[in-house]
Amino acid sequence: MPAFIDLVRSRRSIRRFLAQPVEDEKISACLEAARLAPSAHNAQPWRFVVVDDPELKDRLCLAAFTGLYRVSRFAAQAPVIVVALARKDIVVHFVGRRIQSTAYHLIDLGIAGEHFVLQAEELGLGTCWMGWFSRRAVRRVLGLPRRFKVVAMIPVGYPASRPPSATVRKALSEVAWWNRVGGNGRSGECGNGRTPER
Numbered sequence: 453m454p455a456f457i458d459l460v461r462s463r464r465s466i467r468r469f470l471a472q473p474v475e476d477e478k479i480s481a482c483l484e485a486a487r488l489a490p491s492a493h494n495a496q497p498w499r500f501v502v503v504d505d506p507e508l509k510d511r512l513c514l515a516a517f518t519g520l521y522r523v524s525r526f527a528a529q530a531p532v533i534v535v536a537l538a539r540k541d542i543v544v545h546f547v548g549r550r551i552q553s554t555a556y557h558l559i560d561l562g563i564a565g566e567h568f569v570l571q572a573e574e575l576g577l578g579t580c581w582m583g584w585f586s587r588r589a590v591r592r593v594l595g596l597p598r599r600f601k602v603v604a605m606i607p608v609g610y611p612a613s614r615p616p617s618a619t620v621r622k623a624l625s626e627v628a629w630w631n632r633v634g635g636n637g638r639s640g641e642c643g644n645g646r647t648p649e650r
Protein backbone atom coordinates (compact mmCIF):
# COMPACT_ATOMS: atom_id res chain seq x y z
CA MET A 453 0.00 0.00 0.00
CA PRO A 454 1.50 3.40 -0.94
CA ALA A 455 2.37 5.81 1.85
CA PHE A 456 -0.20 8.57 2.19
CA ILE A 457 2.13 11.25 0.85
CA ASP A 458 2.91 9.11 -2.23
CA LEU A 459 -0.81 8.76 -2.91
CA VAL A 460 -1.25 12.52 -2.61
CA ARG A 461 1.73 13.14 -4.89
CA SER A 462 0.59 10.72 -7.57
CA ARG A 463 -3.00 11.96 -7.80
CA ARG A 464 -3.66 14.13 -10.83
CA SER A 465 -6.86 15.30 -12.47
CA ILE A 466 -7.68 12.75 -15.16
CA ARG A 467 -9.39 13.97 -18.32
CA ARG A 468 -9.07 10.88 -20.56
CA PHE A 469 -10.75 7.64 -19.56
CA LEU A 470 -10.90 4.06 -20.83
CA ALA A 471 -14.34 2.63 -21.64
CA GLN A 472 -13.56 -0.19 -19.15
CA PRO A 473 -16.35 -0.31 -16.54
CA VAL A 474 -15.57 0.46 -12.92
CA GLU A 475 -16.41 -2.26 -10.41
CA ASP A 476 -19.29 -1.36 -8.06
CA GLU A 477 -17.16 -2.43 -5.08
CA LYS A 478 -14.55 0.17 -5.94
CA ILE A 479 -17.16 2.93 -6.13
CA SER A 480 -18.58 1.69 -2.82
CA ALA A 481 -15.12 1.83 -1.24
CA CYS A 482 -14.73 5.45 -2.37
CA LEU A 483 -18.17 6.31 -1.02
CA GLU A 484 -17.26 4.69 2.28
CA ALA A 485 -14.12 6.83 2.50
CA ALA A 486 -16.28 9.89 1.87
CA ARG A 487 -18.83 8.79 4.45
CA LEU A 488 -16.17 8.72 7.16
CA ALA A 489 -15.07 12.33 6.62
CA PRO A 490 -15.24 14.86 9.46
CA SER A 491 -17.83 17.64 9.30
CA ALA A 492 -18.85 20.71 11.26
CA HIS A 493 -21.02 19.59 14.19
CA ASN A 494 -20.90 16.13 12.58
CA ALA A 495 -23.74 17.28 10.34
CA GLN A 496 -22.56 15.12 7.37
CA PRO A 497 -24.27 17.32 4.77
CA TRP A 498 -22.74 15.52 1.76
CA ARG A 499 -24.84 13.44 -0.61
CA PHE A 500 -23.50 11.63 -3.66
CA VAL A 501 -25.48 10.50 -6.68
CA VAL A 502 -23.57 7.86 -8.62
CA VAL A 503 -24.59 7.93 -12.27
CA ASP A 504 -23.51 4.81 -14.15
CA ASP A 505 -26.62 4.06 -16.19
CA PRO A 506 -25.32 4.84 -19.71
CA GLU A 507 -28.53 6.40 -20.96
CA LEU A 508 -28.90 8.64 -17.90
CA LYS A 509 -25.21 9.53 -17.98
CA ASP A 510 -25.48 10.60 -21.64
CA ARG A 511 -28.52 12.76 -20.90
CA LEU A 512 -26.79 14.27 -17.87
CA CYS A 513 -23.60 15.08 -19.77
CA LEU A 514 -25.43 16.46 -22.79
CA ALA A 515 -27.41 18.80 -20.56
CA ALA A 516 -24.62 19.76 -18.14
CA PHE A 517 -21.84 20.36 -20.67
CA THR A 518 -23.47 22.57 -23.29
CA GLY A 519 -22.85 26.17 -24.35
CA LEU A 520 -20.32 27.82 -22.07
CA TYR A 521 -19.64 24.45 -20.48
CA ARG A 522 -18.71 22.53 -23.66
CA VAL A 523 -15.07 22.32 -22.56
CA SER A 524 -16.16 19.92 -19.83
CA ARG A 525 -17.36 17.31 -22.32
CA PHE A 526 -14.31 15.12 -21.70
CA ALA A 527 -16.07 13.92 -18.55
CA ALA A 528 -18.71 12.13 -20.62
CA GLN A 529 -16.10 9.46 -21.52
CA ALA A 530 -15.90 8.33 -17.91
CA PRO A 531 -18.04 5.27 -17.17
CA VAL A 532 -19.21 6.80 -13.88
CA ILE A 533 -20.06 10.34 -12.91
CA VAL A 534 -20.53 11.18 -9.27
CA VAL A 535 -22.63 14.24 -8.55
CA ALA A 536 -21.65 15.76 -5.22
CA LEU A 537 -24.41 17.55 -3.36
CA ALA A 538 -24.55 19.41 -0.07
CA ARG A 539 -27.68 19.80 2.02
CA LYS A 540 -28.44 23.49 2.50
CA ASP A 541 -31.06 23.14 5.20
CA ILE A 542 -28.99 22.10 8.22
CA VAL A 543 -29.44 24.53 11.12
CA VAL A 544 -25.78 24.61 12.21
CA HIS A 545 -24.78 25.59 8.67
CA PHE A 546 -27.39 28.31 8.56
CA VAL A 547 -25.97 29.73 11.81
CA GLY A 548 -22.40 29.41 10.47
CA ARG A 549 -23.30 31.35 7.34
CA ARG A 550 -25.19 34.09 9.17
CA ILE A 551 -22.84 34.65 12.13
CA GLN A 552 -19.45 33.65 10.75
CA SER A 553 -19.94 34.03 7.00
CA THR A 554 -18.53 30.53 6.67
CA ALA A 555 -20.05 27.96 4.31
CA TYR A 556 -19.51 24.85 6.43
CA HIS A 557 -21.61 22.70 4.12
CA LEU A 558 -19.16 23.42 1.29
CA ILE A 559 -16.11 22.83 3.49
CA ASP A 560 -17.57 19.50 4.60
CA LEU A 561 -18.42 18.47 1.04
CA GLY A 562 -14.88 19.33 -0.05
CA ILE A 563 -13.34 17.16 2.64
CA ALA A 564 -15.63 14.20 1.90
CA GLY A 565 -15.12 14.60 -1.85
CA GLU A 566 -11.36 14.53 -1.47
CA HIS A 567 -11.61 11.39 0.68
CA PHE A 568 -13.50 9.87 -2.27
CA VAL A 569 -10.88 11.03 -4.76
CA LEU A 570 -7.90 9.76 -2.76
CA GLN A 571 -9.53 6.37 -2.21
CA ALA A 572 -10.13 6.20 -5.96
CA GLU A 573 -6.46 6.99 -6.56
CA GLU A 574 -5.41 4.17 -4.26
CA LEU A 575 -7.64 1.77 -6.21
CA GLY A 576 -6.06 2.76 -9.54
CA LEU A 577 -8.99 4.91 -10.66
CA GLY A 578 -8.79 8.38 -12.14
CA THR A 579 -11.00 11.29 -11.14
CA CYS A 580 -11.37 14.98 -11.80
CA TRP A 581 -13.09 17.47 -9.56
CA MET A 582 -15.37 19.57 -11.75
CA GLY A 583 -17.13 22.82 -11.05
CA TRP A 584 -17.57 23.99 -14.64
CA PHE A 585 -21.00 22.65 -15.66
CA SER A 586 -24.61 23.74 -15.63
CA ARG A 587 -25.96 23.15 -12.15
CA ARG A 588 -29.45 23.93 -13.33
CA ALA A 589 -29.25 21.17 -15.95
CA VAL A 590 -27.95 18.65 -13.40
CA ARG A 591 -30.79 19.55 -11.05
CA ARG A 592 -33.34 19.12 -13.83
CA VAL A 593 -32.01 15.82 -15.23
CA LEU A 594 -31.66 14.21 -11.79
CA GLY A 595 -34.85 15.77 -10.41
CA LEU A 596 -33.03 17.13 -7.36
CA PRO A 597 -35.02 18.85 -4.60
CA ARG A 598 -34.12 22.46 -3.71
CA ARG A 599 -32.61 21.48 -0.35
CA PHE A 600 -29.55 20.14 -2.15
CA LYS A 601 -26.88 22.41 -3.53
CA VAL A 602 -25.19 20.90 -6.58
CA VAL A 603 -21.52 21.45 -5.74
CA ALA A 604 -19.37 19.35 -8.04
CA MET A 605 -19.24 16.54 -10.55
CA ILE A 606 -16.51 13.91 -10.34
CA PRO A 607 -16.02 11.65 -13.37
CA VAL A 608 -14.52 8.31 -12.33
CA GLY A 609 -12.86 5.70 -14.52
CA TYR A 610 -9.66 3.97 -15.44
CA PRO A 611 -7.25 6.56 -16.84
CA ALA A 612 -6.47 6.35 -20.56
CA SER A 613 -3.47 8.54 -19.90
CA ARG A 614 -1.95 10.15 -16.87
CA PRO A 615 -0.31 13.54 -16.82
CA PRO A 616 3.20 13.50 -15.32
CA SER A 617 2.96 13.25 -11.57
CA ALA A 618 4.71 16.57 -10.84
CA THR A 619 2.15 19.36 -10.91
CA VAL A 620 2.67 23.06 -10.41
CA ARG A 621 2.20 24.11 -6.82
CA LYS A 622 3.25 27.19 -4.90
CA ALA A 623 6.29 26.80 -2.68
CA LEU A 624 5.50 25.80 0.89
CA SER A 625 6.86 29.14 2.10
CA GLU A 626 4.20 30.92 0.03
CA VAL A 627 1.28 29.08 1.56
CA ALA A 628 2.29 28.13 5.10
CA TRP A 629 3.74 30.36 7.76
CA TRP A 630 4.95 30.08 11.31
CA ASN A 631 3.55 32.47 13.92
CA ARG A 632 2.85 35.40 11.61
CA VAL A 633 1.77 36.08 8.05
CA GLY A 634 4.87 35.58 5.87
CA GLY A 635 6.92 34.08 8.74
CA ASN A 636 9.14 31.20 7.66
CA GLY A 637 10.44 28.74 10.23
CA ARG A 638 12.05 30.17 13.34
CA SER A 639 13.89 32.95 11.53
CA GLY A 640 10.76 34.90 10.63
CA GLU A 641 12.11 35.31 7.11
CA CYS A 642 10.24 34.49 3.96
CA GLY A 643 12.49 31.74 2.56
CA ASN A 644 11.95 32.12 -1.18
CA GLY A 645 13.43 35.58 -1.64
CA ARG A 646 10.05 37.04 -2.56
CA THR A 647 8.13 39.65 -0.66
CA PRO A 648 5.81 37.83 1.70
CA GLU A 649 2.13 38.12 0.94
CA ARG A 650 0.23 40.17 3.54
Ligand SMILES: Cc1cc2nc3c(=O)[nH]c(=O)nc-3n(C[C@H](O)[C@H](O)[C@H](O)COP(=O)(O)O)c2cc1C
Nearest residue numbers: 463464465466467524580581582583584585604619
Ligand atom coordinates in the same frame (compact mmCIF):
# COMPACT_ATOMS: atom_id res chain seq x y z
C1 LIG B 1 -13.36 22.61 -6.81
C2 LIG B 1 -12.63 22.22 -8.09
C3 LIG B 1 -13.24 22.44 -9.30
C4 LIG B 1 -12.59 22.05 -10.48
N1 LIG B 1 -13.25 22.19 -11.67
C5 LIG B 1 -12.68 21.71 -12.80
C6 LIG B 1 -13.42 21.73 -14.03
O1 LIG B 1 -14.57 22.17 -14.11
N2 LIG B 1 -12.81 21.23 -15.14
C7 LIG B 1 -11.54 20.71 -15.10
O2 LIG B 1 -11.06 20.25 -16.14
N3 LIG B 1 -10.83 20.66 -13.93
C8 LIG B 1 -11.37 21.14 -12.80
N4 LIG B 1 -10.69 21.07 -11.60
C9 LIG B 1 -9.35 20.44 -11.57
C10 LIG B 1 -8.23 21.48 -11.42
O3 LIG B 1 -8.05 22.16 -12.63
C11 LIG B 1 -6.96 20.75 -10.98
O4 LIG B 1 -7.17 20.14 -9.73
C12 LIG B 1 -5.74 21.67 -10.88
O5 LIG B 1 -5.43 22.22 -12.13
C13 LIG B 1 -4.50 20.94 -10.34
O6 LIG B 1 -4.17 19.83 -11.17
P1 LIG B 1 -4.13 18.34 -10.60
O7 LIG B 1 -5.51 18.03 -10.02
O8 LIG B 1 -3.83 17.47 -11.78
O9 LIG B 1 -3.09 18.28 -9.54
C14 LIG B 1 -11.30 21.47 -10.43
C15 LIG B 1 -10.69 21.27 -9.19
C16 LIG B 1 -11.35 21.62 -8.03
C17 LIG B 1 -10.70 21.33 -6.70
